Amino acid sequence: MASSLLPSPTKHLRPMQVETILHMKEGLGDTSYAQNSSLQRNSIETLKNIIINSAVDVYISQSPEQFTLADLGCSSGPNTVTVAGEIIKKIGGLCHKFSIPAPDFSVMLNDLPTNDFNTVFVNVPQFVESLKDYADTDEWGHPSVFVAGVPGSFYGRLFPSRSVHFICSCSSLHWLSKVPIGLFNEIGKPINKGKMYISHTSPPEVAKAYYKQFQGDFNKFLKARSMEIACGGKMVLAMLGRRTTDHSDPSTSLLWELLAQSLELLVSHEMIHQEKLDSYNVPFYAPNIIEIEEEVRKEGSFTLDYIDIFETNLNASGDARKDGRVLSMAIRAIQESMLSHHFGGEIIDALFNNYSELLIQSMEREAIRSVQIGVVLSKL
Template sequence: MVLSLFPSPTKHLRPMHVETILHMKEGLGDTSYAQNSSLQRNSIETLKNIIINSALDVYISLSPEQFTFADLGCSSGPNTVTVAGEIIKKIGGICHKYSIPAPDFSVMLNDLPTNDFNTVFVNSPEFIQSLKDFAEIDEWGHPSVFVAGVPGSFYGRLFPRRSVHFVSSCSSLHWLSKVPPGLFDEIGRPINKGKMYISHTSPPEVAKAYYKQFQGDFSKFLKARSVEVVSGGRMVLAMLGRRTQDHSDPSTTLLWELLAQSFDLLVSHEIIEQEKLNSYNVPFYAPNIIEIEEEARKEGSFAIDYIDIFETKLNASGDARKDGKVLAMAIRAIQESMLSHHFGGDIIDALFNNYTELLIRSMEREEIRSVQIGVVLRKL
């Protein structure tokens, strides 16, 4: 795994190694990811039937004695084992219906090493207990469900060869392995000043750099999984994306633009320096369907059985103030680790106070939707 580095054009810039910095807000506090992951849960719910049916197809076609399921980018909180539990219950129900032994279930929960695995495994006994009615009971009175944490980047190998039957990854693959290196000129000056992602004001080189990084990362992801997933296995991937060819499509960039405006307010009040803001870029990319299909075709190990776009309305309740606060807290839980690393933790409260108000105003004016791409890949 190649660690990511920002180039260092100024003494103010701290290198950010994505693999050791990026993680959802840990713990169970008010600003934690565990308490602010309802948007991700809604995304999982949108694709739940596709995920469960794909896993069931694998089990029916292969009938393995041990069924290994990997959740890549599991994070922590209540969403972590939801999909795994639904899959186990569904397969257990089929086995019970036809009076055949249920397989051993191996649930592999993966995320970066900085993930809050402690919170994940505090809830593990409760999760296994809830499955007793659906899984085989061993001689000690326990269901044959085995849960393990697998720390590491999914842009590299994680599991033994041909050991995984089903892979699910929701709300993770839009995060890149590193900030694209092409965002600074030959002498280290930032070319995307005042913006942290692709904007309609960004020079063309910015979109090209982000797209090139996505191509390399997604290819690495597919290559690693091609070794690990058994023939006939499936992957269901869901990531933030865009409908159009335009990299600055507002459905993808609006939330980043509002965050940049929140930073501008801090600069205007001399809380942070403009130079510091100019040097900050996020390791994020929202692809479109064509870009995903092209990388899958080039890698060649998987056939695309299904791909489509889903939209989630972020003005969920119709109350702009309530919805703006929920969305701001969700984004804080996701990005606080990176922002604190680059700018320091002292600015976080002020930044997200600004961001909340900008989100509320935006939601009062218009409906905001999140665009997500879901794809089912079958190992050839």
């Protein structure tokens, strides 16, 4: 392709408005998030017992007539109501065991306004019916379950004051509210050229900008939730993180490095301009445990009940070609909206063909591992 036929390098250089652009791939097609969210499901499974037990602890301590739980960053795939359903079953079974009426359950499903809530709502009747069927077999009566969608950024208020008993958020809080400022110099030139996240070759200012953005965002998140959660309520948070103080820890940077290399291949084939790649940065940050603990301490509204690291081998089947393709499709379902906004949708297929091959090559050399941090917080 002749370079003169390339889209203008400035066409998509306007600032990315994360709240209106970031969303998982909608629908039920082959490239949709609904069909490519097994990695997130595995993450939920890792923390499922912690999530359920934390919610049950809140119910036991407060015994409300209405129990309100919220999922922040619910998306629209098969994982959307899984955790809520397990919590409702557990509390309902507990009520049956002690011969007390089960509470009404209010389930609040939150994500950004561009989320595919239509797919969520279509599946709600089936979800409620499945709980009724379970209740019949378990003999604790038909639960009253009310489900609502709550569009909006969780970096601001979402619910009335002291109205929520339990909140969980899985695979969401590593997304920032915006691309950090400070990634361009005083004359507007990008300082993290050829990279889209923190790399071992990035200038120190890049890591500082990302960390500062995380600090501000996580503080806003905690402050908003502190007003919404009833005293004694809990939150369970699970986010991608890193083990070390090194911001370019391979457990979080490798997948971004390979995606940047995939874009470099498109530059070499004159499918995109180098300037477009240089100016693309993701609104993402993977904290370590120390950084999370520090922000919880500074905000002051929650006690930290539990925090730990969980590591997942992404070479799940041992077949590098199969695992590489699965991982590529999963990343595509997450990233496509932002990449299409910046580079144009016409490059997506070629980009992820490249990405899949690079992932396969990397997995053939060594296992790719993902680090997740699980956190349990109690409202003071």
